[in-house]
Each structure stands twice: as structure tokens, then as C-alpha cells.
Amino acid sequence: MEAKKTPILEVKDLSIDFGGLTAVSDFNMEVYDGEIVGLIGPNGAGKTTVFNMLTKVYQPTRGSILFNGEDTSKKTVVDMNKAGVARTFQNIRMFNGLTVLDNVRAGFHGREVYSPLAAILRLPSYRNCEKNIEKGSRELLEIFGLSSEADNLASNLPYGAQRRLEIARALATGPRLLLLDEPAAGMNPQETEELMNMIRLVRDHFNTAVLLIEHDMKLVMGICERITVLNYGMMLAQGTPEEIQADPEVIKAYLGE
Ligand SMILES: Nc1ncnc2c1ncn2[C@@H]1O[C@H](COP(=O)(O)OP(=O)(O)O)[C@@H](O)[C@H]1O
Ligand SMILES: [Mg+2]
Structure with missing residues (x-):
């Protein structure tokens, strides 16, 4: 990936409290045009909550989300979709x-x-x-x-x-950024392999950046250019698949089990 100039998404110190509980705190990340980025971490780490903030289902308590260089603090769910953010859900939602x-x-x-x-x-x-x-x-x-x-x-x-x-x-x-929440959940290895190729194709064909939450490490390590690890609502590590797989903190908190 050469064209890594424009961060399409820039998240700074993003935090959200639910009552007394801080579900995500001081989360930072960027996604560049056409990039495939992974967001991983144990169950309950706050991954889906990050997606809910990026799509404005939840209003962040603190911090900022820039999309296409534009501040999104006043934007609604519909505005975000119009601006070019689309998502899928951990539990499938469609018109049955x-x-x-x-x-x-x-x-x-x-x-x-x-x-x-x-x-x-x-x-x-x-x-x-x-x-x-x-x-x-x-x-x-x-x-x-x-x-x-x-x-x-x-x-x-x-x-x-x-x-x-x-x-x-x-x-x-017509998104510029596609958020996928555990797209391979419940798929068999062959379906997962096919999905992996489709996600690559999406990026190449539509030049859509992809931010992916996934537990299937073969998929994550196979297609992501960069990975962010969340643990207890905080960023534990950020790096290439190789760096993440070799990170002792990540192995202890997540990959080890
Ligand atoms: N609407 C909400 N009200 C209260 N707590 C919430 C809400 N949404 C998420 N949480 C809490 O935030 C934490 C992170 O959840 P979630 O983002 O779903 O984790 P993950 O997707 O990483 O498994 C959990 O402790 C969850 O209970
Ligand atoms: Mg989740």
C-alpha cells in the first residue's frame, strides 16, 4: 500500500463512560485510505463500543473523531453513513x-x-x-x-x-470506510478463507478502507496491514501483524490463551 497519505479516520483520546464505568478510555487510532486495519482484544474489551462511537450510535464522553479531516462531534448516525462510514453488526442485521x-x-x-x-x-x-x-x-x-x-x-x-x-x-x-464487527463469527475455515479474499477484493475494487473486529487470528493476521489491540477499554498495543504476534503484553492478555 503506497497511498498512505490521507488518514480517512483520525481518533484522538476517545472515551466513553456508562454510568460509573469507563468502557473505552483515551483510545487513539488512524485509518488511512484503502487500508485494512484490525481491532482485536478479549471479549468485553470495548471493540464494539468503539464502532458504536465511530458510527454515532453512542456519543463519546470525551475525545474526537475526525472523518475525512472533518470534525464529527455534531454528526448523527445518518450523517456518518452519508459521510461514508458503513458497518456490519456482531449479530447479523438485515431485512429478512x-x-x-x-x-x-x-x-x-x-x-x-x-x-x-x-x-x-x-x-x-x-x-x-x-x-x-x-x-x-x-x-x-x-x-x-x-x-x-x-x-x-x-x-x-x-x-x-x-x-x-x-x-x-x-x-x-458507497462507503470510504467499512467497519466489520466479527464478520467470520460462526463461519467454517473454508468460508473464512473466502471471506478473507472478499475483504481484500473490496479494498482493491472499491478502494474502501476496512476496520475489522475479529477473533479469527488467521484472518486478522492474514489481511490486516496494521492491528490495534484493546484490553479493558485501553489500547494495549498497535503495530504490524508480526509486531503484534511477538508482543509479550498482547500474548499475555489475549493471544496466549
Ligand atoms: N450501552 C451500554 N451500557 C452499559 N455498558 C455498556 C454498553 N455498551 C457496552 N457496555 C460495556 O462496555 C464494555 C465493552 O463492551 P463491548 O464494546 O461490547 O466489548 P467487545 O466488543 O470488545 O467484546 C462491556 O463491559 C460492556 O458491558
Ligand atoms: Mg463486540
Whole structure:
């Protein structure tokens, strides 16, 4: 990765308290354009809470999040998505009553590339846009190996395919930063291997930076360029996969068991 100039995400001293408990404290990290970065650590370390702050599901108690160089303190969940942050959840969330194709389409619709009036009147701008959405959605299904499932209900997909659909849907919003919360959870080794290739493809094809929470160390060490380790809400270490695997503190707190 040569183009490492622009930090798309810059997190400074990020902290959040829940009542008396500080779940994340003084967390710092950067993600550069097109980078794949890992966020690892024991259960309860605060990883998902970091994602919830980055997407504004939670308002940080202290610290700052710059996205694209812009302060995000006033931004909402919807603003963050519009600005180019998309995520998947530790527990799969999607529209179970919709087909696989329509789930991905729904992601594109958040972009509002035509006016609502054009939609009501079915103007050419709307129809062209619908055509492009259909095309883009089918491309994403192809990439994620879901083309043959396009017309099936999302809820009928096997688990691993649902996980892939969730990523495809997040990508449909056109993110510059994709946050994946344990995407390989519950996948078998072969599915995990395929997922790894898809994440690489996402970065190469869409030039989307990826921040990844994951316990599968083969996946994390295999695709991340840099890794941050959280422990008890605090940063324990930051470095390349090699540095992290050799770090005695990290081995003691997390990798050792
Ligand atoms: N809304 C909340 N209210 C109170 N405590 C919370 C809330 N969200 C997360 N926490 C606490 O923050 C800590 C970190 O949780 P989490 O971010 O889910 O960990 P991880 O994803 O690393 O397993 C846990 O102790 C959890 O109970
Ligand atoms: Mg979590």
C-alpha cells in the first residue's frame, strides 16, 4: 500500500463512560485510505463500543473523531453513513422479509441520487437511476457469491451467506470506510478463507478502507496491514501483524490463551 497519505479516520483520546464505568478510555487510532486495519482484544474489551462511537450510535464522553479531516462531534448516525462510514453488526442485521437483491438495493437507496419528485413522477432520471442501482446491486451479489440467491428471501440464506450479504449491503451505501464487527463469527475455515479474499477484493475494487473486529487470528493476521489491540477499554498495543504476534503484553492478555 503506497497511498498512505490521507488518514480517512483520525481518533484522538476517545472515551466513553456508562454510568460509573469507563468502557473505552483515551483510545487513539488512524485509518488511512484503502487500508485494512484490525481491532482485536478479549471479549468485553470495548471493540464494539468503539464502532458504536465511530458510527454515532453512542456519543463519546470525551475525545474526537475526525472523518475525512472533518470534525464529527455534531454528526448523527445518518450523517456518518452519508459521510461514508458503513458497518456490519456482531449479530447479523438485515431485512429478512426482503429478497437478497432487494437487501442490497436498499443500501443504494440511502444515497438518494435522484429527487423524491423524480421517483413519484417516474422521470427518466429516476428510471436511469433504478437501472444503475439494479446493475450495481447485481455486481455486488456477484462479488459476494450470491448471484444465484438474488430472488430468494434473505432469511432463507445459510448463515455464512447472510454474513456476506450484510457486507454487500453495507458496501452498497458507497462507503470510504467499512467497519466489520466479527464478520467470520460462526463461519467454517473454508468460508473464512473466502471471506478473507472478499475483504481484500473490496479494498482493491472499491478502494474502501476496512476496520475489522475479529477473533479469527488467521484472518486478522492474514489481511490486516496494521492491528490495534484493546484490553479493558485501553489500547494495549498497535503495530504490524508480526509486531503484534511477538508482543509479550498482547500474548499475555489475549493471544496466549
Ligand atoms: N450501552 C451500554 N451500557 C452499559 N455498558 C455498556 C454498553 N455498551 C457496552 N457496555 C460495556 O462496555 C464494555 C465493552 O463492551 P463491548 O464494546 O461490547 O466489548 P467487545 O466488543 O470488545 O467484546 C462491556 O463491559 C460492556 O458491558
Ligand atoms: Mg463486540
